[in-house]
Amino acid sequence: MPKLRVHNFSVSLDGYAAGTDQGPDHPLGRGGHRLHQWVFTTPTFRKMFEPEVAGSAPPSSTLDEAFAAAGEVGVGATIMGRNMFGHQRGPWLDESWRGWWGDNPPYHHPVLVMTHHPRPSIEMAGGTTFHFVTDDVESVLQQAFDLADGQDVRLGGGVSTVRQYLQAGLIDEMHLAFAPVLLGCGERLFDNLDGPVGYQCVELVSSPTAAHARFTRASTGQ
């Protein structure tokens, strides 16, 4: 059975997955880039983006690279929230915005962007097509499975989108990377979940730059 998977989703040790004041100047929120240092230096990330995006950080650990690379395997479609696609809010006043990732986004498969505001699909170079979907989480997931053609679906983010799928219990596997950072404020991944979360941690390992935890849906109530 194809799965819904979360990979390389960075959270600070005090529980924030994005900083405050997300917007054009701070796409990840204030201080939010600090959560992602571990992935910026991985070969997988560097291959996807221009070297200037990755910066001139020292080479990453093999552990970080193994997790970064695992997120790219066996994925046939991606779901993301509208805020991950861009910084515009409300109706699409500027349809020239085609995402953060340039002309050849690093997806190379269908990407379903969840939004309250319809917009025609955008076919990009390299096999990525952005589809704008206004349906509920279950329906979007079904559409993503259909487009993935037997492969898994990856849930990209942002924070509130992952939280919605977590609340609905629709995530099959989740890899969180806890960055050795205390952000102090921002947007929490684990919030308003109201009671035991039906996931169990099946692996916990650390590099100096991230504690990686993998979760699957709990087989028994905890």
Added chain:
Amino acid sequence: MPKLRVHNFSVSLDGYAAGTDQGPDHPLGRGGHRLHQWVFTTPTFRKMFEPEVAGSAPPSSTLDEAFAAAGEVGVGATIMGRNMFGHQRGPWLDESWRGWWGDNPPYHHPVLVMTHHPRPSIEMAGGTTFHFVTDDVESVLQQAFDLADGQDVRLGGGVSTVRQYLQAGLIDEMHLAFAPVLLGCGERLFDNLDGPVGYQCVELVSSPTAAHARFTRASTGQ
């Protein structure tokens, strides 16, 4: 200079340091015991308590043991909140309660119990004396340093007591053990801190049962 140190303070990966409904039946809150599995199996913990408390868990990792043991070194006094001393709330109606730890508590030095309700000190076997203090965090810390006689002071818990000292920026070193558990609800350590926390992570390592993070006060504003 003697320091105020936090050690072996367990937090779930979703940020909770105690479960809900703390009380006589659930001293650590519902599910709260799951946060401490990593320490229950360490030789340090087993030496302190009766084998039946430690349970029949498999032997711990050497990493977990190293962290557990570090908390016992160079400490001349302990500060704890009243809820860590016992489950009573409000005035001390039952002064026969002398803590969770039996006649010979595993402190062997002065323990300052923060409370709104004065009570005479209790001298226990083995060198532990419980002093009940009604002062503010700074004053209690000064009293603890005086009693520690040149050694460090350890901040034991519970959650709200550590949070108060964190808010006041009075903690010098803090070791948090992130348990591979999602509790879903409970009491957060990092809450109402209102902005960047002035601590930096100086070490991040994991056993299969805990991601250990050590923090010191940040040398520069972050």
